[in-house]
Amino acid sequence: MGVEKYLGDSIFATSLSSVANWARKGSLWPYPYGTACCSIEFMSVMCSDFDIARFGAERPSFSPRQADLLLVLGTITYKMAPVLWRVYHTMSEPKWVICVGACASSGGMFDSYAVLQGIDRIIPVDMYVPGCPPRPEMMLDALIKLQKKIQKESLNDPKYQERSDYLQRIFEESDIEVKK
Amino acid sequence: MQENNSEKRAVLKDYSVLRESLADVDVLPEGIMRLNLGPAHPATHGILQNIIDIDGETIVKARPVIGYVHRTFEKLGESYTYNQFLTCVDRMNYVSPPMNNIAWVVAAEEIIKIKAPPRAQVIRTIINELSRISDHIICNGILGVDLGAYTGLLYLFHFREKIYDILEKMTGARLTTTFTRIGGLELDIYPDFVKDVKAFLKEYPKVLKDFNALLIKNRIFIDRTRGIGAISAENAIQWGYTGPNLRAAGVAYDVRKAYPYLVYDQVDFDIPVGVDGSNYDRFLVRIEEMEQSVKIITQLIDNIPDGPFKKEDYHFSLPPKNEVFSSMEQMIYHFKQVMHGISVPQGEYYSGAEAANGELGFYVVSDGTDKPYRIHVRRPCFWYYQSFPELVEGGLIADAISTMSSLNVIAGELDG
Amino acid sequence: MRHLDSSANTSLLKTIQSEWSGKIIRAEENRNMVVVELDKSQLVALMGYLKDKHGFDMLMDLTAVDFLGKRDIRFEMVYMLFATKNLQRVRVKVPLGEGEKVPSLIDLWKGANWPEREVFDLMGIEFENHPLMERLIMPDGYIGNPLRKDFPLKGRGEDYLIESILLPVKQELKAK
Numbered sequence: 211m212g213v214e215k216y217l218g219d220s221i222f223a224t225s226l227s228s229v230a231n232w233a234r235k236g237s238l239w240p241y242p243y244g245t246a247c248c249s250i251e252f253m254s255v256m257c258s259d260f261d262i263a264r265f266g267a268e269r270p271s272f273s274p275r276q277a278d279l280l281l282v283l284g285t286i287t288y289k290m291a292p293v294l295w296r297v298y299h300t301m302s303e304p305k306w307v308i309c310v311g312a313c314a315s316s317g318g319m320f321d322s323y324a325v326l327q328g329i330d331r332i333i334p335v336d337m338y339v340p341g342c343p344p345r346p347e348m349m350l351d352a353l354i355k356l357q358k359k360i361q362k363e364s365l366n367d368p369k370y371q372e373r374s375d376y377l378q379r380i381f382e383e384s385d386i387e388v389k390k
Numbered sequence: 391m392q393e394n395n396s397e398k399r400a401v402l403k404d405y406s407v408l409r410e411s412l413a414d415v416d417v418l419p420e421g422i423m424r425l426n427l428g429p430a431h432p433a434t435h436g437i438l439q440n441i442i443d444i445d446g447e448t449i450v451k452a453r454p455v456i457g458y459v460h461r462t463f464e465k466l467g468e469s470y471t472y473n474q475f476l477t478c479v480d481r482m483n484y485v486s487p488p489m490n491n492i493a494w495v496v497a498a499e500e501i502i503k504i505k506a507p508p509r510a511q512v513i514r515t516i517i518n519e520l521s522r523i524s525d526h527i528i529c530n531g532i533l534g535v536d537l538g539a540y541t542g543l544l545y546l547f548h549f550r551e552k553i554y555d556i557l558e559k560m561t562g563a564r565l566t567t568t569f570t571r572i573g574g575l576e577l578d579i580y581p582d583f584v585k586d587v588k589a590f591l592k593e594y595p596k597v598l599k600d601f602n603a604l605l606i607k608n609r610i611f612i613d614r615t616r617g618i619g620a621i622s623a624e625n626a627i628q629w630g631y632t633g634p635n636l637r638a639a640g641v642a643y644d645v646r647k648a649y650p651y652l653v654y655d656q657v658d659f660d661i662p663v664g665v666d667g668s669n670y671d672r673f674l675v676r677i678e679e680m681e682q683s684v685k686i687i688t689q690l691i692d693n694i695p696d697g698p699f700k701k702e703d704y705h706f707s708l709p710p711k712n713e714v715f716s717s718m719e720q721m722i723y724h725f726k727q728v729m730h731g732i733s734v735p736q737g738e739y740y741s742g743a744e745a746a747n748g749e750l751g752f753y754v755v756s757d758g759t760d761k762p763y764r765i766h767v768r769r770p771c772f773w774y775y776q777s778f779p780e781l782v783e784g785g786l787i788a789d790a791i792s793t794m795s796s797l798n799v800i801a802g803e804l805d806g
Numbered sequence: 807m808r809h810l811d812s813s814a815n816t817s818l819l820k821t822i823q824s825e826w827s828g829k830i831i832r833a834e835e836n837r838n839m840v841v842v843e844l845d846k847s848q849l850v851a852l853m854g855y856l857k858d859k860h861g862f863d864m865l866m867d868l869t870a871v872d873f874l875g876k877r878d879i880r881f882e883m884v885y886m887l888f889a890t891k892n893l894q895r896v897r898v899k900v901p902l903g904e905g906e907k908v909p910s911l912i913d914l915w916k917g918a919n920w921p922e923r924e925v926f927d928l929m930g931i932e933f934e935n936h937p938l939m940e941r942l943i944m945p946d947g948y949i950g951n952p953l954r955k956d957f958p959l960k961g962r963g964e965d966y967l968i969e970s971i972l973l974p975v976k977q978e979l980k981a982k
Contacts, residue, residue: 629916
C-alpha cells in the first residue's frame with residue numbers, strides 16, 4: 211500500500227485519487243497464473259501479434275511481490291486452491307484479479323469431484339472473462355475495462371482496510387510463530 | 391562438469407536417509423536443503439511440482455508431485471456419448487488439440503467398425519501434421535526460452551498464429567477445435583484451404599532454418615544440452631517411453647509406421663532416430679520431425695480426393711441440414727441420433743495413435759449403449775515423467791529445468 | 807519398419823494355449839490382439855514368461871475396470887504389453903474381487919510405479935511389494951475412490967479440503 215497509509219480518517223482524496231489511479235492503471239504488471247489451455251492463449255496475447263505490452267502490462271513477473279495483476283488462467287482444482295490462495299495473499303497491495311476462462315470463473319465444463327467451481331469462492335475477483343478459451347482480443351478488452359474501473363476507484367476505499375483486517379485475523383488464528 | 395561433482399560428493403554424508411515419501415518427518419543430513427520447485431511455475435510448463443533435496447546446486451533427490459490439474463476426463467467420459475467426448479479430449483494436450491481429436495476418432499471408429507471416406511482421411515492427415523508442427527514449435531521454442539534464447543520463440547510463434555488462422559477458418563475455434571466427427575468431418579474444407587496451406591509451406595522451412603541457425607551450432611546451447619538428461623534405449627523401454635523421447639534414445643518405433651492409421655501407409659516419410667537420448671538429441675529429433683511433417687503435407691495437399699467428406703451412412707453421422715428440413719428419412723435419422731445416440735457393439739478395444747509427445751492410446755470398454763462404459767486414456771507424458779528423478783539426480787538445478795522442458799510434459803495430459 | 811505379421815498373433819495364441827493350459831482361465835484373439843485372462847497367482851509368472859521368451863519388453867498400459875453389478879467379480883485389472891522388435895501387442899486381464907490385492911510388476915518393469923499408484927488412488931486396489939503405495943493424483947487428505955461406479959461424478963462434498971480458506975458467503979439483503 212502506498213498513499214493510503216498516510217491519509218488517516220479526515221482527508222478525502224479526489225485529485226490525488228485520479229493521479230494515483232492513472233499511474234496504477236497504466237502500469238499493471240501481470241502475474242500469469244497459468245494452469246491449463248487459457249495459458250496458451252495468454253502466450254499468444256503476450257507475443258507480437260496481440261501485444262499486451264501496449265496497454266502497460268509490460269513485464270510479466272513470476273514473483274507475486276512484484277506484480278499488480280493476478281491473471282488466473284485455467285482450471286483450479288481442490289488440490290491447487292490453497293496454492294492460489296497463498297499466492298494471492300502474498301501479493302502486495304494494490305492488487306486486482308482477472309479471472310480468465312470458463313474454468314476459473316465457474317468450473318467450466320468440468321462439474322466434477324476435483325474441480326473448484328469458481329475461484330471467487332476463495333479470492334475476490336474484479337473481472338471475469340468468459341470463453342473456452344477466450345480469444346486474445348477478449349483478454350485485452352478485459353484489461354481495458356479493468357483500467358476504466360481502476361480510474362473510478364478512490365483512495366479512501368474501505369476495501370483496503372477490510373483486507374488488512376482479514377489478513378490480521380488469519381495470522382492471529384494460525385499457529386505461525388513470529389520470531390522477534 | 392559432472393565428474394567434478396562426484397568427487398566432491400564422496401566427501402559428504404550418506405544420502406540413503408532421504409526417503410521417497412514425505413509422510414514422515416525426517417531429519418535432513420548435514421549440508422542438504424529441501425527446496426520446493428513449486429506448482430506455481432512460469433506459465434509455459436504447466437503445473438508441475440518437484441520437492442528436491444539439494445546439496446549446493448546439485449540435486450540429490452527429486453520427488454515429483456502431480457495432480458494439480460486433475461480434470462477427471464475418465465469419469466466424465468462415462469457420462470458423455472462418443473461424439474461428445476471429443477470436447478473433453480481437446481483439453482488434454484492443449485498445445486495440439488486436433489491430434490487428440492483425431493486419436494480419439496480413430497479409436498472410436500475402430501470400435502464401431504466403420505471407416506471414414508478417403509477425402510476425410512486425407513484432410514485429417516494434413517491437419518494432424520500441422521498440429522504436430524505447432525506442438526514441436528512450442529516444445530523447442532520454450533526449450534530455447536528456458537536457456538535464455540527468447541528470440542527463436544518469437545520467430546516461430548508468428549507461424550503458429552498462421553496455423554491457428556487455418557484452424558479457425560476450418561473449424562471456428564483457435565485452440566479447442568473439436569475437429570472431426572465419427573464417420574468423417576462435420577464441414578468440408580473452406581475454398582482457400584489449399585492456398586493457405588501452400589503459402590504456409592512455402593515460408594515455413596526458411597524460418598525453421600533461421601531458428602536452427604540460432605541454436606544448433608551455438609556453443610552455449612550445446613554446452614547446456616548435450617549429454618544432459620541422457621537415457622539409454624533399454625532404460626527408456628523399461629520406463630515405457632514412446633514418441634520423440636524414445637526415438638532420441640535410439641529405438642525406431644513410430645505408430646504411424648508400425649500400425650498405420652489414416653493415410654500414413656500411402657505417404658513416404660522417414661523417422662529420425664537419435665543416439666543417446668539427451669536434451670540435444672530430443673531437440674534435433676523434433677526439428678527433423680517438423681521437416682518430415684512438411685514433406686508429408688506437401689505430398690498430400692495437391693491430391694485431396696473428391697467425394698463425400700462424411701460417411702453417408704446416417705446411422706453414425708448427422709445428415710446435412712438442408713436434407714433434414716426437407717426429407718422425412720433424414721429427419722428421423724437426425725432425431726434418433728440426437729436423442730438416442732449411436733449404437734455401439736459390445737466389447738473392448740485398444741487403439742493407439744502417434745501424438746506429438748508419444749503414443750496416445752484409448753482403451754474403451756463398451757456395454758452396447760450409446761455411452762462408453764469405461765474409457766482409459768494412455769497418456770504418454772505420464773509414463774515418461776515418472777523417470778524424471780532418475781534423469782536429474784546428480785545434476786544441477788538448471789539442468790533439471792532444461793530436462794523438464796525438453797521432455798515435453800504437458801500438465802493437462804499428465805493429470806487427466 | 808515392418809508392419810505386424812498377422813500370423814504372429816495366431817502362433818502366440820497357440821503357444822500360450824498349449825504351454826499354460828491348466829493355469830489360465832481363457833485365451834483368445836480379440837480383433838488385433840491376443841487376450842489372456844488368468845488368476846492373480848499366475849500373473850507375475852506369465853508376465854516374466856512373456857517378457858523373456860516372447861520379447862514383450864515394454865509395459866504399454868495398466869488400468870482397472872469396475873464392473874459393479876454387471877459381473878460377480880467386481881474389478882478387472884488390464885495390462886497391455888508391447889514388443890519393440892516385432893511390434894506385437896498382447897493384453898492380460900486379471901479378475902479381482904473387492905478388497906483383494908494384486909502383486910506389483912515393479913520388479914519386471916520400472917514403469918509400473920505410477921500407474922499402480924494411480925489405480926490405488928482412483929480405484930482403491932492395493933498392490934503388494936510396491937515401494938510407495940500412496941495417493942498420486944487426489945490431494946493427500948482425500949476420502950474415497952473416485953473412479954468406482956458407486957462414487958458420483960459431482961463428488962460427495964469436497965469442501966473439507968479447503969475449509970480454512972473459503973471466503974464467507976455474504977448474507978442477502980433483507981427487504982425492509
